[in-house]
Amino acid sequence: MAEDRSVSIEVVYRGIFQKTLAQRICRSVVLAARKRGHTGTAFARYGDSPERNGVPAKQFAVVAADELELEASMAKYEPSVVDVSIAVDDTLVKGVESWAWYGRQPIWKPVRANGWLLVTSDKKPDEVLAQTDAAERPYTLGIVPGGASFAGLWVYKDDHTDFRVLGALARILPQWIALDDAKAASLELAKGDQSAVASVQYGYDSTAMRPVKPGEGTSGHEVLQFTKPGWTTMRPGIIVDARKPGERNPYYKKYGARTMRPVVNFDTCIKCTMCWLDCPDECFEVTPEGHYEVVYEACIGCGICAQVCPVKDCIVMVDELKFTDNTDKWQLWKQDHATYNAWFEDMSGVSADPKKGTKGSVPPNANPAANPATSAGGDE
Ligand code: SF4
Ligand code: SF4
The missing domain is CATH 3.30.70.20 (Alpha-Beta Plaits)
Structure with a gap:
């Protein structure tokens, strides 16, 4: 991965219930990055296997300096390494076993060394870390305030989880998502509702960052x-x-x-x-x-x-x-x-x-x- 030429972000979500939320986060990333002249795309992983209620699934946003770099970054059907993983339900930190795999995988598995794991949660970073598999490489755990949003089963009702996450991303990836661009993108997506801008700022200001060293976390989860x-x-x-x-x-x-x-x-x-x-x-x-x-x-x-x-x-x-x-x-x-x-x-x-x-x-x-x-x- 050319770190300075592209950035890969995955959103891990509960199948069906949070699908729209994951889509909105990925699209907002691309929209905000394009405002600074970057190129990008958002895509889902599970076109070939049915998504099931609650079963972990992933969507991705890749942003790059130019089209060539974007193509190179998307060569893999599912990126095996990402810069940022976003879990939109804190219980996902107990491990991810998707419909398409055999066996539970640590939530941080694809996150590169010194990358980020953003988790939406009402808990403190140490409480979330206590249920996360022991780290194999250093990363930063960011807790975006707010509980798991299931605002997406029949008619999407935005509780601004998407905008708070976008604000958190603007804080950790300012070279790709500038705060002003994140706000402009949120305003567009929220059709002029200024409260979306406030939510971006809140996510930017209030996301708690906790550096995680190798070995920190739990070894108590089942290994199949x-x-x-x-x-x-x-x-x-x-x-x-x-x-x-x-x-x-x-x-x-x-x-x-x-x-x-x-x-x-x-x-x-x-x-x-x-x-x-x-x-x-x-x-x-x-x-x-x-x-x-x-x-x-x-x-x-x-x-x-x-x-x-x-x-x-x-x-x-x-x-x-x-x-x-x-x-x-x-x-x-x-x-x-x-x-x-x-x-x-x-x-x-x-x-x-x-x-x-x-x-x-x-x-x-x-x-x-x-x-x-x-x-x-x-x-x-
Ligand atoms: S737990 Fe509740 S539903 Fe189940 S058998 Fe007992 S009373 Fe009935
Ligand atoms: S035991 Fe679990 S799967 Fe069965 S009805 Fe209760 S919550 Fe649902």
């Missing part, structure tokens, strides 16, 4: 021992491996699609079976007592179980970044109700004893698939 077959080692024809009843795919775990996960209050569960029946991914296992426990490796975090459960706060959706493992929890409840209930309360902010009511603040059920009434639109 799986090697993709090459052309010469692929088995002929279409082969679907048989699985025993109840056996799940050992490679594609699905949990990378999750922004929130359900926690269950087994004490208030009335064993009605609704969660088990309605879970689209068959994540619930029946316990010997007739409760239903979530298999966290299989759960995509859609929130349907929490919606259909007839008992108030029996299933609560919780921010995925609060968890450091995928261990199923019914065994803990079986062994020690008090310890389990303390864990349930700590995670959910809800009292395990319904008579006592809500203990703390309950996180919003952020997944748009779970709550279409509150989700804002998109183009799908």
Whole structure:
């Protein structure tokens, strides 16, 4: 990569839910860079494989000094090295397992040495870093203020995540995106709405930068021992491996699609079976007592179980970044109700004893698939 002649930016987003947001960020980058006479293009990676709800996907913006440089920078179908990676949902820092790959990859994997990882988050840089795979090379973690935006399922409602990200990019790449150009581009995209300009400035001023040294981060995330077959080692024809009843795919775990996960209050569960029946991914296992426990490796975090459960706060959706493992929890409840209930309360902010009511603040059920009434639109 000719660092001074071109710049590559990727946006990592939750498939479908954040597609429009990713498009808007990439287009705004190109629009702003063109105002300074640079050339550029925005493109998506997944033309050949279906995008799925919540499953990580990528779009790219490449900006270059001239057309020749741009062509050279786009030679790769998916750039293997980028200057900046932008994650528009902080739970993506737990690793990215896309529909098109086998195995979880660290969020920083394509980021060049001394590049940037920008994450939209309400958390502090160290909290986000604690859930990011240990770095192999130095980079700067930038936290763009704001939670995960799902403003793009049916009709796009701009919450200015795109403009805040553009402001952050103007700060780290002033040679490609000047702040004034970012503001002018935002004004154009927002059809003259001056609040877009303020959001660019806010992203520029308020993005917290945290240099990350090699080794910083977590080594606690699962590493899947799986090697993709090459052309010469692929088995002929279409082969679907048989699985025993109840056996799940050992490679594609699905949990990378999750922004929130359900926690269950087994004490208030009335064993009605609704969660088990309605879970689209068959994540619930029946316990010997007739409760239903979530298999966290299989759960995509859609929130349907929490919606259909007839008992108030029996299933609560919780921010995925609060968890450091995928261990199923019914065994803990079986062994020690008090310890389990303390864990349930700590995670959910809800009292395990319904008579006592809500203990703390309950996180919003952020997944748009779970709550279409509150989700804002998109183009799908
Ligand atoms: S959130 Fe609930 S319904 Fe959705 S996949 Fe997970 S367990 Fe199943
Ligand atoms: S829907 Fe709720 S009450 Fe019914 S079995 Fe599932 S957790 Fe229990």
